Amino acid sequence: MIKIEHLTKKYSSGKGIFDVSFEIEKGEVFGFLGPNGSGKTTTIRQLLGFTNADEGVCTINGLDSRLECKEIHKTLGYLPGEISFFDDMTGNEFMNFMQNLRNNKDKTIRNQLINRFELESDRKIQKMSKGMKQKVALISAFMHNPDILILDEPTSGLDPLMQKRFIEFILEQKALGKTILMSSHMFEEVERTCERVAIIKEGRIVAIEKISDLKEKVSKQYLVSLKDNESIHKVLNSSLDTRSINSHQVEITLHNNANEMLSVLSGVNVDSIDSINQSLEQIFISYYGKEDTK
Amino acid sequence: MIWPLFKYNIKNNKTLWLILVMVMLMYYIIIMSMFDPENIEALNNMLALFPEELIKAMGFNNLGTTLLTFISGYIYGFLIFLFPMIITVVVNHKLVASLVDKGSMAYLVSGPYSRIEIIITQVLTSIFSIVLFFTVTTLVTTLTSELMFPNELDIGMYIYLNFYTIILYLAISSIAFFASAFANDAKLSISIGVGVPVTFLVIQMLSGVGDSLKWLENLTMYSLFNPELLIQGDRFVLVGMFSLATISLVLYSLGVYIFNKKNLYI
Numbered sequence: 001m002i003k004i005e006h007l008t009k010k011y012s013s014g015k016g017i018f019d020v021s022f023e024i025e026k027g028e029v030f031g032f033l034g035p036n037g038s039g040k041t042t043t044i045r046q047l048l049g050f051t052n053a054d055e056g057v058c059t060i061n062g063l064d065s066r067l068e069c070k071e072i073h074k075t076l077g078y079l080p081g082e083i084s085f086f087d088d089m090t091g092n093e094f095m096n097f098m099q100n101l102r103n104n105k106d107k108t109i110r111n112q113l114i115n116r117f118e119l120e121s122d123r124k125i126q127k128m129s130k131g132m133k134q135k136v137a138l139i140s141a142f143m144h145n146p147d148i149l150i151l152d153e154p155t156s157g158l159d160p161l162m163q164k165r166f167i168e169f170i171l172e173q174k175a176l177g178k179t180i181l182m183s184s185h186m187f188e189e190v191e192r193t194c195e196r197v198a199i200i201k202e203g204r205i206v207a208i209e210k211i212s213d214l215k216e217k218v219s220k221q222y223l224v225s226l227k228d229n230e231s232i233h234k235v236l237n238s239s240l241d242t243r244s245i246n247s248h249q250v251e252i253t254l255h256n257n258a259n260e261m262l263s264v265l266s267g268v269n270v271d272s273i274d275s276i277n278q279s280l281e282q283i284f285i286s287y288y289g290k291e292d293t294k
Numbered sequence: 295m296i297w298p299l300f301k302y303n304i305k306n307n308k309t310l311w312l313i314l315v316m317v318m319l320m321y322y323i324i325i326m327s328m329f330d331p332e333n334i335e336a337l338n339n340m341l342a343l344f345p346e347e348l349i350k351a352m353g354f355n356n357l358g359t360t361l362l363t364f365i366s367g368y369i370y371g372f373l374i375f376l377f378p379m380i381i382t383v384v385v386n387h388k389l390v391a392s393l394v395d396k397g398s399m400a401y402l403v404s405g406p407y408s409r410i411e412i413i414i415t416q417v418l419t420s421i422f423s424i425v426l427f428f429t430v431t432t433l434v435t436t437l438t439s440e441l442m443f444p445n446e447l448d449i450g451m452y453i454y455l456n457f458y459t460i461i462l463y464l465a466i467s468s469i470a471f472f473a474s475a476f477a478n479d480a481k482l483s484i485s486i487g488v489g490v491p492v493t494f495l496v497i498q499m500l501s502g503v504g505d506s507l508k509w510l511e512n513l514t515m516y517s518l519f520n521p522e523l524l525i526q527g528d529r530f531v532l533v534g535m536f537s538l539a540t541i542s543l544v545l546y547s548l549g550v551y552i553f554n555k556k557n558l559y560i
Contacts, residue, residue, distance in 0.1 A: 048404055051557040070408040078404040080560070084397040087306060100298035101405045140401075 001026040001148065001179045002047065007056035009042055017042050017203040020056070024181055029174050031194035031211075032183040035288050039203040040183040041081050044152050047181070048078060060148060072148075077141035081152030081183070083133050091121035091128070091136045098140045110143040116169065117162060130157035138166070142173075149173070149180045155189060167192050187281040199287045207287050214283055220254040223274040224265065231268035238264045251276070296407055296415045303419040307385050311423060315430055318377045322435045325368045329361055331446055350502040361439060361446040363525060366455060370521040375495045378427055378463055383487040385423045386470035389416040390553065391483030400560040413475065413553045417546050420471050424463045432456040455521055458535060462519040465538040466491050468545035475549035478559065515541065 002024040010016040017039035024030040034040050045051050047058050049069035058065035060072045085094050095110060114121050119135045128136070134157040141149060155163045163186065170193045173180065184190050190197060191211060199207045226232050226248055236242050240261055241253040248271070252261055265273070330336065341349055358367060390413070393399040402412050432453060439447040473486030494514040501510035501517075511517040518534035 045559070048400075050400070050403060050560055052555070069403070070406060070411075073404055074406040076404070078400070080397065080400045080404075082397050082560075085401075086302065086398050097298060097302060098401065098405075101296070101402070101407075 001028070001061060002030075002181060003059045004043065004047070005057050005059075007043065007046060007058060008054045009046060009051060010054055015039075015203065017046075017200070020200070020203075020205055022198045022205065022208055024179060026179050027174070027177045028196065029170065029178075029180045029182065029194045031190040031197035032181060032200065033185075033190060033197055033284060033287075034183075034200035038200045040200060041152055042203075043200070044081070044150055044181075044183065047150060048073075048076075075147045077144065077146035077149045079137050079141040079149075079151040079154050081156075083137045085125045085133070085136070088124070088126070090124050091119060091132075094125060094136060095121065095140055095143065099143065102144050104144045107143075109145055110139060113139040113142060116165060131159060131162065134158055135162070147178060149178060149182075151180065151182045153183055153185065155184070155186055163189060187284055191280050199284065201288060211280075214280060217283060218280060221276045222252045222254070222261070223276050224250050224252055225271040225273075226250065227269035227271050231270070234268050235264060240264055295418060296411055299402065299412065299415045300419055303389060303416070306388060307419075307423065310384055311381060311427070314377050314381050315427060318373075318427075318431055319434055321373055321377075322365070322369065322431065323438055325365065326361070326435070326439055326442060329364050329443065329446075331361070331443060347503045350504075358525075360448065361443055362448045362451055362455070365435075365439075365447075365452075366521040366525060370455065370459065372499075374459060375491070375498070375516065378424070379466060379491050379495075381423060381427060382420075382463065382467040382470050383484065383491075386420055386467060386474045387480070387483050387487055389420055389471070389474060390549075391474040391477045391480055394478060394558060394560060395480040395483075397560045399558060403558060403560070409554045410550065413550050416475075417471065417550060420467055420546075421464065424467050425460055428456050428460045428463070451525060455524055458519065458521070458524055458531060461535045461538045461542075462516075464542040465515060465518075465545075468542035468549070472545040472549040472552075475553040476556075478556075 004023070005021050007020040008016070008018050010018075015037070020039070020043055022030075032040055032043070042051075046053055047060065047065050049066040049072070052066060060076070063072050065072060086097065089097065099105070099107075099110070113119075117135045117139065119132065119139065121136070123132070125133060125136060134155075138151075138154060141151065155166050158166060167189050170180065170182070170189075174193065180193075182190070182194065194211055196208065196210050197214070198205055199209075223245065224235065226235065229247075232244070232248065232250060235250050235252070236244060240257070241255060243251045243253075245251050254261060358364060390399075393402070403409060436447065436449055436452060469490050470483075470487035473490075474483045477483035477486070494516050497510050497514040498516045500507050501514070515538070518537050520528075520530065520534060524531045
């Protein structure tokens, strides 16, 4: 549905994106992750036909994203990463303008979303908080019921409750068969909504993975405190993957053998068990590379 | 032509536009009220009290003996380069560069339109703003002059003069439009949009001061606009109109071409 092939766009500063390629299937929710300035927005601009690539092509539904943008945009919804509206409009006036541009008179979806995200749409946009503006942009991206959505950091500025509603909303859209590309910093929303993610760093794609594969990479570790030395010895000498932490604590790493751990621990004096699970977030951060996972 | 965008443009520009139409009309009416068909000499004598260079720089040097030459001398030599110019700079800047600079252009180019359709709508708004400006001022001043001095004004020639002015202004506007379409930030767009017409005006004023600086008139596009020769029926005005129209055609087209090709970092 969305296809990026060997896309290169250099800026005079030497930054940019280099040989970026990935493909998004119809009906897929695809996450696009990377630190600030890594090239997410540069890639998205290209997908919308705002810029001319140095090399490579982007196609959406087989159409060239730069040359045939008019056709593509008929069924596409876009949420810009940097939100700026038109001078002196209220939320409603802006949404009216957007609907008029698309010759779309149906306000059903718009009104549903205004209720759902609790937007006070009759306020002047200039007087709105960042989160409110984000809601206006979000609703505007969806109100013409597009098949494809390109969302550049859709939840930035939204409070945790609204982020949760957004995740629910995206899952519903996914169930309706929408194709969604979403750049994000929020690991939770990516983890919960996306099937696959691409991770970009300094303009290059460093990984394209299924979320389910990433989750399997997450090792499950437990920190077990034991009451006596005998117990410590028993655990360390068992077939479990163990590591001694100090005189009364042992770290156990599971490899699909939870039952084995339970049977070993049932034979010893356990004081407490703490989960020290590595999160998906730590995996992402390890790809980002600036801060290493522990 | 994208109607919702055209309507937005009108709404976004109407306040300043109306104010400047009012200011321009006020000047016309004040100047017309100074006209005394019985005694035009008195006014010429009064003007003679000012230093000749100043009068020439302001383009007030030939007031003639009819209402038409009087208005033409007072307004179409200098004032005409001021107020409508403010309109062209502001309107053209808002039409493209301001939207790109702020990023709201993203909402237009991500809509179901080609860039050509968007920019052509902005060109038409730009032209519409100029044509309407002079249509309104011409209409109102013609009516006012008929009320104040019935049958004094050579209306045919006055309309012709304003047609000439529209051609001049389309050229001035095309400079600002080109700057607006070419620039990626507000500063560059305004600098060119204001800088070029003001430079032309300063050169025009200097070239009028004395014979030693007369050669300067070759450096300003405004030399192609000569109301005096129009009233005298000189064929030069046809050359002037053709040249000005060519300038505006070229610059508007270049603006469209560049906007269609450029990178929009929005």
